[in-house]
Amino acid sequence: KKTTLEKGSTINVSGKEKGGRAIVWGDIALINGNINAQGSDIVKTGGFVETSGHYLSIDDNAIVKTKEWLLDPDTVTIEAPTDSRENTSVEDELPFGTGDANTPKTNGETITTLTNTTISNFLTHAKVVNITAKKKLTVNSDIDLHNGNLTLYAQQEGVKINANITSTDGNGNSKLNIHSGGWVDIHGNISLGTGFLNITSGGSVAFEGKNGHKDRAASNAQITAQGTITLTGEKKQFRLNNVSLNGTGGGLNIISAVGNLSHKLDGEINVSGNVTINQTTSSRLSSWQSAHSSYWNVSTLTLSDNAKFTFIKYVNTNKSSDLSNSRETNFAGVKFYGDGSQMKFNVGNGAKVEFKLKPNENTSRNKPKPLPIQFFSNISATGGGTVFFDIYANFRARSAELNMSLINISKGVNFSMHSHVRGDNAFEIKKDLTINATDSQFNLEQTLDSYSGSGFSRNAINSTNNITILGGNVTLGGRDSSSSITGTINITSGANVTLQAKNGNGANKKLTLGNVLVDGKLNLTGASADITGDLTVNSSATFNGTTDNNLNITGAFTNNGTADINIKRGVVNIQGDITNKGGLNITTNAQNNQKTIINGNITNEGRDLNIKDNKANAEIQIGGNISQKEGNLTISSDKVNITKQITIKAGVDGGDSSSSATNNANLTIKTKELKLTEDLSISGFNKAEITAKGNNDLIIGETSDDSNAKKVTFDKVKDSKISANGHNVTLNSKVETSNSDSSADDSNDNNTGLTISAKDVTVNNDVTSHKTINISATTGNVTTKESTTINAATGSVEVTAKTGDISGTISGNTVNVTATDSLTTQASSSITSSNGQTTLTAKNGSIAGSIDAANVTLNTTGTLTTVAGSNIKATSGTLAINAKDAKLDGTASGDRTEVNATNASGSGRVTAK
Secondary structure (H helix, E strand, O other): OEEEEOOOOEEEOOOOOOOOEEEEEOOEEEEOOEEEOOOOOHHHHOOEEEEEOOEEEEOOOOEEEOOEEEEEOOOEEEEOOOHHHHOOOHHHHOOEOOOOOOOOOEOOOOOOEEEHHHHHHHHHHOOEEEEEEOOEEEEOOOEEOOOOEEEEEEOOOEEEEOOOEEOOOOOOOOEEEEEEOOEEEEOOOEEEEEEEEEEEEOOOEEEOOHHHOOOOOHHHOEEEEEEEEEEOOOOEEEEEEEEEEEEEEEEEEEEEOOOOEEEEEEEEEEEEEEEEEEEEOOOOOOHHHOOOOEEEEEEEEEEOOOOEEEEEEEOOOOOEEEOOOOOOOOOOOEEEOOEOOEEEEEEOOOOEEEEEEEOOEEEOOOOOOOOOEEEOOEEEEEEOOEEEEEEOOOOOOOOEEEOOOEEEEEOOOEEEEEEOOOOOOOEEEOOOEEEEEEEEEEEEEEOOOOOOHHHOOOEEEEEOOOEEEEEEEEEEEEEOOEEEEOOOEEEOOOEEEEEEEEOOOOOOOEEEEOOEEEOOEEEEEEOEEEEOOOEEEOOOOEEEEOOOOEEEEOOOEEEOOEEEEEOOOOEEEEOOOEEEOOEEEEEEOOOOOOEEEEOOOEEEOOOOEEEEEOOOOOEEEEOOOEEEOOEEEEEEOOEEEEOOOEEEEEOOEOOEOOHHHHHHEEEEEEEOEEEEOOOEEEEOOOEEEEEEOOOOOEEEOOOOOOOOOOEEEEEOOOEEEEEEEEEEEEEOOEEEEEOOOOOOOOOOHHHOOEEEEEEEEEEOOOEEEOOOEEEEEEEEEEEEOOOOEEEEEEEEEEEEEEEEEEOOEEEEEEEEEEEEEEEEEOOOOEEEEEEEEEEEEEEEEEEOOEEEEEEEEEEEOOEEEEOOOOEEEEEEEEEEEEEEEEEEOOEEEEEEEEEEEEEEEOOOEEEEO
16 A cells, blocks of 8 residues: 655666666555666666556655656646655645544645656656656646656646746757646746657647736746647637747647637737647538637737747638528637737748638528628737738638728738638728838738639628728739729828739629729729729829729829829720829720720820820720810820710810910820711810821711711811821811901911821811811822812912812812822812912813912913813913913913913813903
């Protein structure tokens, strides 16, 4: 029943080569002497010592030299030595009862007690010590492992460490092994340097203050070691509270493969080295077998330079269940509460925090339930490292909600929240949110994966709340996914923001926004974007709309900064008014019959404004008035369609062009076809030109039918021009220049006429000008259609061509028609000059219509023919006919008539009054 090894006594099983085995046991085992089981090398060939009993006492005087020492009582408590420990009488060890049959001797509450100094001394000589308790093992006093190997094993209840366990000799050989069939509570420091800490527990494991003492400083609670902590029990917890973890060497790993484990992390947590918490479940489990959530109640997570902290909660199964009819509200996710609604990260240079999260596949389609991953606290992060949330799911699982009001990232932190969720919205923003990433980077994204996004209609980000971004680099949106952020987005000065909805393996992804206010820099990227509210870009701000397919703006677009819209493979559709006081360029590349549509009014008070589409056969539709204060306004597309009756004017105040605008504002429309659904008025520019785009012909108007033909009016334009360098101009619409201000003198510089220049010019409708008209086709042909009119009411008409075919009417104060080759006027033609000069010059000429002017001169170096029925009148001056050969079959008359021809013939009449 009782075995005693007295002080000074020795059990010696040592050997020259190998140590032997010594076993001391009894119901009561009192060890106060020496046990020697050394070999030639105690580390390699030392022996084995076992001391065990229901009541086991190891005194401070005991010395054990062996490679491995096993202590095996029911319950063990390790205390500091006291004077009473030298008393070994029955009365001391069994203090209660009288010893008779009715009141037997019994032990006290502490059944078995070991001294900490004894353990430490043992470990100085013995490299392995095993302390085993069938029930509970408690350490109440400090232990120094030196370089030894200490195993603490409680089979049933658990292991509690209320004191410090250290390794002062610390060359990395020390090992602390804790095995518990139940819980493990560590309330003291474990400082092993690069030594090993290995814990296996069938119950919960906690690193926290003793007796609920949660307000200790994390700096006073140190866990320093490398090794593995393994939790094997279902429905247990892993708890950290106000603690410093230093994962030395290969790092400190807390792992579990069970389905239901809850992590509860509270207070301040400091991390050095490499620390990993990893619960990855078995793929064989059903979704409902992995349900327990974890709780991040950490006020501040601090990482030293180059440290790494990894938290993994990953349900490794694809099995799904619909829990609409269940009371279950936990889905193996994580609830981020922080402390006092604050969650802080202090991340040193080169340090990294990583969360890898995958909740179970439990769904609740018919009865909405909380999302598995929830952020309830404000987030702040500072330092020079990274924080990375990586959220996974299969087809049906749900993801994360952001229920905080502030994310504050500073001092160079790269903070990213990524999601791979497809079957549900990846991120739900539940409150108005302010993001500040000054001098840092913040990303909230759904990332690209191997799935095709075409099969998933949910959003990367879904929010109806307002988002304010105060500074830094911020990216929001998804890849192969759409996003809907319909609250107001306010981007303040200093913020560089990217909003994206990129295509990936799928297509047709879209970013839907509400009102957008930019004081910093905004980049819209991805497939397409719909701004359903107003877009405002303030002074010193920059807006880049560089989507792949489309950009639609329903509300007003106000730009006071720099705005560049560049659609790589698509178009823009702007329904609201555009007001520009900065720099604005709109570039599109239409695909598959797409059309760029601008239906709102454009007021440009800023610098140059360029609107262009680069693709062949593309069309820009203009349905609103355009006002250009100064600078150059350019509209360029293969087709430009004026869909409403509009005015493009210089000047922005009250509709009148100012002198500054008139002197400095220019308009260029570059197109192959100017389509006129309604009339177009061009007003007040210094120069306004409609010109052929590239090496192409120019057509103005879709039809010349008088009932449907529309009109282009150049009003008060100093220099009005229609051109197609080296190519053809066809005028199906009416073209007019005017001076709508009746008080203005026609000699005013703003009252110049119209110039039309091309290789060939075809006039199929009326061209009128209050001043001059100059039509030039020096290497080609000028053709005017029957019943058309070219009229310069108070100025001259100049027509210059290689050949001319005149079927309509040409009239002006003076008219000059010059053809370096042949000139033909058809019977339907009429050339008139009310009180001036009309001159026709050609190599060969054929006159079949009428010519009526004060003075008429016909010059041909070859043959001039006047066809029977033609009528040439110099009503109050001279008719001069100069030709080599003149065949005059028509009528010609004047106050004075001159015919200079080498050969003259014909049946007509030439008369003088």
